[in-house]
Amino acid sequence: MNSEFRDDRFTAAFDRKQDSSPVFSVAYVVRAVSPGRYVLPQAKVEDMYRPDRFGRTATGTIEITPR
Numbered sequence: 001m002n003s004e005f006r007d008d009r010f011t012a013a014f015d016r017k018q019d020s021s022p023v024f025s026v027a028y029v030v031r032a033v034s035p036g037r038y039v040l041p042q043a044k045v046e047d048m049y050r051p052d053r054f055g056r057t058a059t060g061t062i063e064i065t066p067r
Contacts, residue, residue: 013048032064 003012010028026045032038040060047053 030062032062035064035066037061037063 003010012026014024026043028043030038030040038061040062042059043057045055
């Protein structure tokens with residue numbers, strides 16, 4: 001697996017074998033540096049070589065309050 005963290009995104013590449021399970025889970029953590037209401041963009045997973053295979057999540061919101 002290869003992963004890369006950026007200010008506005010997280011990217012990862014997975015090596016999957018033909019006998020790997022077709023269903024798998026990926027999780028991510030968000031970090032806010034100041035209080036406010038933020039939009040959580042949809043997560044998107046796509047196969048580089050098979051564009052007909054992809055997955056997306058819904059968008060959401062999160063509110064960060066001061067301590």
